[in-house]
Amino acid sequence: MHDFEYRQGNLHCAEVPLKQIADKIGTPFYCYSLPTLKRHVRAFEDPLTGVDHQTCFAMKANSSLAILAFMARQGLGADVVSGGELYRAIKAGIPGNKIVYSGVGKTTEEIDMAIHAGIMMFNIESEQELEVINARAGELGKKAPISIRVNPDVDPKTHPYISTGMKNNKFGIDIEGSMAQYLRAKDMENIEIVGIDCHIGSQLTDVSPFIDAAGRLKVLIANLAGHGVEFRYLDLGGGLGITYLDEQPPNPKDYCAAILDAVGSLGLKLIFEPGRVIVGNTGILVTEVLYRKETVNKTFIIVDAGMNDLLRPALYGAYHDIKPLKQKSGDMSKADVVGPICESSDFLAKDRDLPRLERGDMVAVMSAGAYGYTMASNYNSRPKPPEVLVDGSRYYVVSNRQSYEDLIFGETIPDIFG
Numbered sequence: 087m088h089d090f091e092y093r094q095g096n097l098h099c100a101e102v103p104l105k106q107i108a109d110k111i112g113t114p115f116y117c118y119s120l121p122t123l124k125r126h127v128r129a130f131e132d133p134l135t136g137v138d139h140q141t142c143f144a145m146k147a148n149s150s151l152a153i154l155a156f157m158a159r160q161g162l163g164a165d166v167v168s169g170g171e172l173y174r175a176i177k178a179g180i181p182g183n184k185i186v187y188s189g190v191g192k193t194t195e196e197i198d199m200a201i202h203a204g205i206m207m208f209n210i211e212s213e214q215e216l217e218v219i220n221a222r223a224g225e226l227g228k229k230a231p232i233s234i235r236v237n238p239d240v241d242p243k244t245h246p247y248i249s250t251g252m253k254n255n256k257f258g259i260d261i262e263g264s265m266a267q268y269l270r271a272k273d274m275e276n277i278e279i280v281g282i283d284c285h286i287g288s289q290l291t292d293v294s295p296f297i298d299a300a301g302r303l304k305v306l307i308a309n310l311a312g313h314g315v316e317f318r319y320l321d322l323g324g325g326l327g328i329t330y331l332d333e334q335p336p337n338p339k340d341y342c343a344a345i346l347d348a349v350g351s352l353g354l355k356l357i358f359e360p361g362r363v364i365v366g367n368t369g370i371l372v373t374e375v376l377y378r379k380e381t382v383n384k385t386f387i388i389v390d391a392g393m394n395d396l397l398r399p400a401l402y403g404a405y406h407d408i409k410p411l412k413q414k415s416g417d418m419s420k421a422d423v424v425g426p427i428c429e430s431s432d433f434l435a436k437d438r439d440l441p442r443l444e445r446g447d448m449v450a451v452m453s454a455g456a457y458g459y460t461m462a463s464n465y466n467s468r469p470k471p472p473e474v475l476v477d478g479s480r481y482y483v484v485s486n487r488q489s490y491e492d493l494i495f496g497e498t499i500p501d502i503f504g
């Protein structure tokens with residue numbers, strides 16, 4: 087469910103015609119719908135009413151300060167994976183004790199920063215990381231709260247690049263290893279064991295891998311209880327998929343019900359780290375057609391947004407629906423929608439049935455609210471696009487288009503060239 091609909095033939099975000107925003111701020115731009123965001127947060131939270139839980143939004147999906155500030159007001163915490171994300175979360179008003187810190191490569195500086203911020207827990211991903219966190223906490227005169235990210239070796243049946251809970255992935259510690267590390271952690275002076283964690287992958291369209299993983303964790307929890315290791319938190323990660331084309335993922339209500347059925351009786355506070363399911367369909371990328379190029383074999387629609395703005399199609403071959411801002415009738419024909427970047431992988435859509443698009447037409451690339459702006463880069467020295475938040479009939483530019491000065495910010499030319 088989202089708020090990007092045609093009204094009198096013009097694509098709107100809530101009450102605002104997208105063309106109106108484009109005329110004012112230019113293209114490309116990201117646009118997020120606040121009403122959709124509110125609905126998605128409620129859709130996740132309402133089934134958990136009365137359940138002892140904390141939802142920590144996986145801000146790698148969307149780390150706009152405005153979006154995070156909204157999450158904070160809704161009582162959500164954050165799942166962070168870097169010092170930069172931690173900084174943003176705090177700036178947006180998310181309290182430290184609602185922040186979990188995941189990721190295989192936490193640096194010493196990042197660990198110190200998180201200890202100072204008083205986070206809920208570190209999700210530990212290796213034996214050495216556990217030792218380093220113990221040492222840093224000791225140095226700072228604190229106890230570090232931890233959980234171990236268990237790699238349960240289940241197949242999430244998703245794109246291999248976004249599958250994280252199988253034996254050959256770099257993430258987490260396998261079940262036997264986790265047992266051993268918990269027993270070590272128990273004796274570490276500056277470590278407080280508070281939780282157990284897993285995250286098996288992203289864009290899952292079936293609940294069974296989640297339930298499989300939860301089942302394996304349950305066995306480990308029971309074994310650890312036998313060794314006197316107990317927990318407050320059970321963190322089930324994120325990963326619930328969304329509809330880009332015709333996927334039919336479980337809705338949050340069914341997902342939550344299945345999880346509660348599997349682990350509700352353990353008496354642990356449940357931590358969730360959803361990203362995509364909250365923000366994916368709350369955002370789009372609006373871009374303008376620069377050229378229509380017909381070759382012997384193909385038609386290319388060349389637009390002013392590229393893989394630097396939205397990387398998912400280039401990186402994963404991901405599908406994003408394309409909708410003209412002005413509804414078009416007439417015959418559909420196949421075309422590639424491509425960006426201006428000097429790479430053959432710079433496409434937003436391949437062999438897509440589209441109405442005839444001409445120079446000056448604008449299109450929306452749908453379902454771009456998750457892993458859109460956060461994966462944008464300055465490749466080809468292209469400034470990042472602005473982000474706009476729509477609330478009813480008003481819209482707010484929540485991040486500006488980068489300027490050329492922004493592109494060279496912090497750069498210097500050393501005085502050695504003569």
Ligand code: LLP
Pocket residue numbers: 144146147165188189248285287288289323324325326359360361362363398456457
């Ligand atoms: N927790 C952890 C530890 C994660 O690594 C992730 C995502 C999440 C939570 C949130 O997963 P979600 O609910 O959004 O599925 N760039 C890729 C997705 C990478 C996901 C990485 N980890 C994409 O564009 O599809």
